[in-house]
Amino acid sequence: MDLGKPKKTLKGLIKRLFSKYFGFENGIDIANDVAVLYRRNVVIKNIVFVSNLLYSVVFFVLGFSVANPTTDWIFAIASLPITYAVGKLQSKLIDLDHNDLTKQQIAMYVSSFWIFISAMLVYVRIYAVGQNSLFETASYVLIYYALVEISLYQDKRLLANSFMSLFGFTTLIHLAVTYNFFALELTWQEFASELFTEGSQMSKEFGALILRTIIFCFFYAVNYIIVSIGQSIQEERKKELSKRREVQGDFTHIVRNLFNVVFQSAQSLLDPQHAKKVATVSSKLANYYNLDEESKLDLEKYSLIHLRFDEIKDLMMDTDTYDEHTYDLIKTKTDLGSKIGKRLQLAQKCNEMMRRHHEGDANQSFMDDMKKIQPEIISQIILLADCYISLRSISSYHRPYSHQQSLQFFNKELIGYFDYNLKETFLKYNEEMNELYNNL
Structure with missing residues (x-):
């Protein structure tokens, strides 16, 4: 019984759900500013929804605890429809137009405003009522949590534009709630006198207020720096992606043109019947040569790979749209196309050798050049099989040869192209090759 499989399935499900609801780059084009902002709006809306549920x-806990008045249950009940209504409002703003940058920016500012205000309201609710000392510190931390949520937009202009508003709100809350200076009902002269009296409660509280304000400003500045760095990196990624797409687009056009030239001129080499005969003979020859099993499999695939030409035909069609899926598909087909091109090169090598030797135009320079083309043993086995099949078949520049005539031509003209052990193997098992060809 496989106990690990359900665990892996659950882990995969959690990962997919997280990616769907909280993945900032899930299925978007990072070069598209509107698409990126829309996705961030959606993800942050989900985070806000979870945060509001937490609030x-x-x-709920405060409203139904014994230490609080019975009327506090109203906060617990009222917070749920407010959370739902805010979520619906955010969704409507975000979905007004997925492709309109201005509308998405409006949704971003509204969402940011609500994030901060909701944290403030929780803090005011807990601190103002009192008798909830266990929650007071945690509720104050929510103000900084709200700043982190806003910074998830990775927009330094948003933080810069929002600073004075958020600073003002925070200062007001400090004055009115945290230290409740407004309840003192002092004139400014009395306030100043108390403030500058050494050791007074007023001076201590005002010092604490200044410290909270400095910490808030420092935290905001650090957030701004982090967002600036993140935004700069994002801009560099966009530039790099844009350049890569430009290069890939040019490369695709070049490859498409090259494939058009190569494959249109190689139609005569795409004869399935001839290719299958070559594959059968080369596979048999590989057995006699004692080629290892992995190389045999590679040989079998390579000998017939050019018959998969139809799989890359659409690569040669023009397209003006490029995305990550298109590039992955192009890369796969380009890899296949390069292998097909190599296989056609090997078939062309056979044709060129046959033609030049029949015309008596194969000098040493030509032979040296031919031997440099795909000298690997797998390619040599396929080439030898192709030469043998070509000699035994009808051609525009020679009549079909018998087996003996093929051996004579091989020994006289072609033997210098092949590895010593390979040609010895072919000559040793030439009768088996003849029998195999007669049964094709």
């Missing part, structure tokens, strides 16, 4: 739980 509702906090209100």
